[in-house]
Amino acid sequence: xxxxxxxxxxxxxxxxxxxxxxxxxxxxxxxxxxxxxxxxxxxxxxxxxxxxxxxxxxxxxxxxxxxxxxxxxxxxxxxxxxxxxxxxxxxxxxxxxxxxxxxxxxxxxxxxxxxxxxxxxxxxxxxxxxxxxxxxxxxxxxxxxxxxxxxxxxxxxxxxxxxxxxxxxxxxxxxxxxxxxxxxxxxxxxxxxxxxxxxxxxxxxxxxxxxxxxxxxxxxxxxxxxxxxxxxxxxxxxxxxxxxxxxxxxxxxxxxxxxxxxxxxxxxxxxxxxxxxxxxxxxxxxxxxxxxxxxxxxxxxxxxxxxxxxxxxxxxxxxxxxxxxxxxxxxxxxxxxxxxxxxx
Amino acid sequence: xxxxxxxxxxxxxxxxxxxxxxxxxxxxxxxxxxxxxxxxxxxxxxxxxxxxxxxxxxxxxxxxxxxxxxxxxxxxxxxxxxxxxxxxxxxxxxxxxxxxxxxxxxxxxxxxxxxxxxxxxxxxxxxxxxxxxxxxxxxxxxxxxxxxxxxxxxxxxxxxxxxxxxxxxxxxxxxxxxxxxxxxxxxxxxxxxxxxxxxxxxxxxxxxxxxxxxxxxxxxxxxxxxxxxxxxxxxxxxxxxxxxxxxxxxxxxxxxxxxxxxxxxxxxxxxxxxxx
Ligand SMILES: Cc1cc2nc3c(=O)[nH]c(=O)nc-3n(C[C@H](O)[C@H](O)[C@H](O)COP(=O)(O)OP(=O)(O)OC[C@H]3O[C@@H](n4cnc5c(N)ncnc54)[C@H](O)[C@@H]3O)c2cc1C
Ligand SMILES: Cc1cc2nc3c(=O)[nH]c(=O)nc-3n(C[C@H](O)[C@H](O)[C@H](O)COP(=O)(O)OP(=O)(O)OC[C@H]3O[C@@H](n4cnc5c(N)ncnc54)[C@H](O)[C@@H]3O)c2cc1C
Numbered sequence: 001x002x003x004x005x006x007x008x009x010x011x012x013x014x015x016x017x018x019x020x021x022x023x024x025x026x027x028x029x030x031x032x033x034x035x036x037x038x039x040x041x042x043x044x045x046x047x048x049x050x051x052x053x054x055x056x057x058x059x060x061x062x063x064x065x066x067x068x069x070x071x072x073x074x075x076x077x078x079x080x081x082x083x084x085x086x087x088x089x090x091x092x093x094x095x096x097x098x099x100x101x102x103x104x105x106x107x108x109x110x111x112x113x114x115x116x117x118x119x120x121x122x123x124x125x126x127x128x129x130x131x132x133x134x135x136x137x138x139x140x141x142x143x144x145x146x147x148x149x150x151x152x153x154x155x156x157x158x159x160x161x162x163x164x165x166x167x168x169x170x171x172x173x174x175x176x177x178x179x180x181x182x183x184x185x186x187x188x189x190x191x192x193x194x195x196x197x198x199x200x201x202x203x204x205x206x207x208x209x210x211x212x213x214x215x216x217x218x219x220x221x222x223x224x225x226x227x228x229x230x231x232x233x234x235x236x237x238x239x240x241x242x243x244x245x246x247x248x249x250x251x252x253x254x255x256x257x258x259x260x261x262x263x264x265x266x267x268x269x270x271x272x273x274x275x276x277x278x279x280x281x282x283x284x285x286x287x288x289x290x291x292x293x294x295x296x297x298x299x300x301x302x303x304x305x306x307x308x309x310x311x312x313x314x315x316x317x318x319x320x321x322x323x324x325x326x327x328x329x330x331x332x333x334x335x336x337x338x339x340x341x342x343x344x
Numbered sequence: 345x346x347x348x349x350x351x352x353x354x355x356x357x358x359x360x361x362x363x364x365x366x367x368x369x370x371x372x373x374x375x376x377x378x379x380x381x382x383x384x385x386x387x388x389x390x391x392x393x394x395x396x397x398x399x400x401x402x403x404x405x406x407x408x409x410x411x412x413x414x415x416x417x418x419x420x421x422x423x424x425x426x427x428x429x430x431x432x433x434x435x436x437x438x439x440x441x442x443x444x445x446x447x448x449x450x451x452x453x454x455x456x457x458x459x460x461x462x463x464x465x466x467x468x469x470x471x472x473x474x475x476x477x478x479x480x481x482x483x484x485x486x487x488x489x490x491x492x493x494x495x496x497x498x499x500x501x502x503x504x505x506x507x508x509x510x511x512x513x514x515x516x517x518x519x520x521x522x523x524x525x526x527x528x529x530x531x532x533x534x535x536x537x538x539x540x541x542x543x544x545x546x547x548x549x550x551x552x553x554x555x556x557x558x559x560x561x562x563x564x565x566x567x568x569x570x571x572x573x574x575x576x577x578x579x580x581x582x583x584x585x586x587x588x589x590x591x592x593x594x595x596x597x598x599x600x601x602x603x604x605x606x607x608x609x610x611x612x613x614x615x616x617x618x619x620x
Contacts, residue, residue: 111478120573123473145358311588
C-alpha cells in the first residue's frame with residue numbers, strides 16, 4: 001500500500017430529513033484541525049436524495065471539497081446502498097482519514113465500510129489528533145465501560161477510520177458565503193441489488209425529550225428512593241426551567257423513561273448547569289455529563305464519587321435539601337419579577 | 345427448519361472491575377467473567393424465534409477455554425448447541441480479525457446445518473465497539489441489520505424477515521432477505537430466569553471446541569494480532585476529576601450558598617429549557 005496516494009481528511013455527513021446531523025458539523029470542526037495540521041483538504045461526503053444543496057452548509061462549516069451522491073436510491077439510509085457509494089468514493093479519491101459520527105447510522109456504515117476496504121476502525125472516539133509528518137491518526141476512546149482510556153492506531157492501512165461520539169468535538173462557527181469545490185458523483189446501483197427495504201418510518205409518539213439541548217439539567221438517582229421521591233426532581237427542574245435527567249438505575253426501576261437517561265448507554269449532555277441528586281457517580285454516568293459547565297452534587301454520602309466530579313457539593317439528605325432549593329429558587333424568581341414590575 | 349446462530353462473548357463484569365492504581369491497568373481478577381449482558385438478549389431472541397417457528401439455536405464464541413461457562417449460560421437460556429473456537433492464534437484480534445475468525449467458524453457450522461439467521465448483541469461491555477456484527481455480515485455477504493428492537497416476522501419459506509430498527513426519534517420497519525445478520529438492542533426482550541430442565545441441560549453440556557486447524561480455508565495472516573489493522577498503543581486511567589467546593593453548615597446555609605452561585609447565571613433561567 002502506497003501511503004503517498006492517500007490524502008485528505010473526510011467527514012461522512014449524516015443527513016436526516018434535509019438536516020445535517022449536529023455531530024457531522026462537530027466533526028468538520030475536528031477534521032479542520034487535523035487537515036490543517038497535515039496541510040491537506042478537508043472533505044465532506046454527502047449521500048442522499050435531494051441533498052446537493054446541503055454542500056453549502058458543509059463549506060460554511062469548514063470543508064474545502066464536498067463529494068455528493070444525490071440519487072433516488074439513497075432516499076433512506078440503508079447499509080448496502082450507502083456503503084457502495086462510500087466505497088466508490090474512497091477508492092476513487094483515496095482519503096487518509098474518514099470520520100463518522102458514532103450514531104446508529106454512522107456506526108453501522110463505518111463497520112461495513114471498514115470490513116470491505118479493509119481497514120481499521122476505532123470506535124466511539126472522544127479525542128483525536130494526528131501526527132503531522134506521518135499522518136498517523138491518534139484516536140482515543142473509553143473502553144471497559146469507561147474504566148480506561150485507550151489510544152488506537154492503524155499503522156499499516158489507509159484510510160484510517162474512526163467513529164466519534166456526538167457532543168465531544170466542537171463545530172466551528174459557520175462562515176457565511178464560504179465555498180469550495182463541489183464534486184458530483186453517481187454510482188450505478190439498482191433497487192434489486194439492495195437486499196433491504198424500508199417499509200415504514202415510525203416517529204415516536206411520546207413527546208420528544210431532548211435533554212441534550214437544555215441549558216439546565218436536574219438529574220436524580222436511586223437516592224430518591226422511589227418514583228414518588230423522584231417527583232422532587234421534576235419539581236426542581238420546573239422551578240429552574242430545566243430538563244429532567246436520570247441515572248440508569250432510575251430508568252431501569254421505571255421511575256422515568258429512557259430518553260432521560262444520562263450516561264454511556266443514555267445521552268451525553270453538556271448543559272451550563274448539571275445537578276446530580278442522589279446519584280453515586282458511577283463512571284458510566286460520569287461519561288455522559290462530565291463536560292457540563294457547572295456540576296452540582298447533592299448526596300448524603302460524603303465519599304460518593306460524584307463529589308469528585310463536581311464543582312460544588314452538598315452532603316445532605318435530598319429530601320431535606322431539595323425542597324429548600326425549590327422554595328428558595330421560587331422565591332428568588334418571584335422577587336425578581338416584583339423588581340421588574342417596579343422598574344417599569 | 346430455521347437454524348439461528350447467536351454470537352456471544354464472555355466479558356469481565358466492568359461494573360465492578362477494579363483498577364490497579366500503581367500500574368493503571370485493569371485488575372481482571374477483581375471482576376468475575378460473565379456472559380456479555382447484550383448477548384443474553386441475542387440468545388433469548390433466538391430462542392423466542394425458535395419457539396415461534398421451530399428450529400435450532402446454536403451459539404458461537406471465540407475465546408479462551410473458560411468461556412465454556414458463557415456457552416453453558418446460553419444453554420440455560422434455551423440454546424441447543426454451543427460452538428467455541430479457541431486458539432492462541434486468535435489472541436489480540438481487533439474487530440476485523442474477530443469477524444474473520446467468527447465467519448470461518450460460521451462457515452463450518454453451516455456445513456453441519458445451513459444457517460438462516462445470525463444474531464449478535466448490540467455491543468460488548470469490554471471492547472464495546474459494536475463493530476463485530478456488521479463485520480461478520482459483510483464477510484458472509486448478507487445484509488447487516490443493526491439496532492434491531494423488535495422482530496416482527498421471520499419467513500423462511502419466502503426468505504425474508506421484518507424487523508424494527510431503532511433510529512433517532514422512533515424506529516423504521518425494515519424488510520430484509522434471508523439469510524441476514526441482526527444486532528439486537530437490549531430492549532428487544534427480557535431474559536427470564538432459566539427453567540430447571542435447562543439448567544440441568546447446561547450443567548451437563550459440553551460444547552464443540554475447534555482450534556485454528558479445525559477451520560477450513562483459513563488465512564493465518566488474517567487472525568489475531570497479526571490480522572488486526574488497529575493496535576492499542578496506550579492505555580491510561582481517565583483523569584480523575586479534582587472535586588470542587590463543598591458547602592458547609594446546616595441545610596439552610598448550604599442551600600443559601602448554592603443559590604448565590606447558581607443565581608449568578610441568571611441569564612440561563614426560563615430561556616431555553618428542556619421539553620419538560
Ligand atoms: C455497560 C453499562 C452501562 C451503563 N450505562 C449507564 C448510563 O448510561 N447511565 C447511568 O447512570 N448508569 C449506567 N450504568 C450503571 C452505573 O454503573 C450505576 O449502576 C448507576 O449509574 C447507579 O445509579 P445511581 O447513582 O442512581 O444509584 P446508586 O449507585 O445506587 O446511588 C445512589 C446514591 O444516592 C445516595 N443517596 C441515598 N439516599 C439519599 C438521600 N436521601 N439523599 C441524597 N443522596 C442519597 C447514595 O449515597 C448513593 O450515592 C451502566 C452500567 C454498565 C455496566
Ligand atoms: C482497550 C481496547 C480498545 C479497543 N478498541 C478497538 C477499536 O476501537 N476498534 C477495533 O476494531 N477493536 C478494538 N478493540 C478490540 C476489540 O475489543 C476486540 O476485537 C474484540 O474481540 C471484539 O470487539 P468488541 O468486544 O468491541 O465486540 P462488539 O463489536 O462490541 O460485539 C458485538 C457483538 O459481536 C459478537 N461478538 C463480539 N466478540 C465476539 C466473540 N469473541 N465471540 C463471539 N461473538 C462475539 C457478540 O454478539 C457481540 O454482542 C479494543 C480492545 C481493547 C482492549
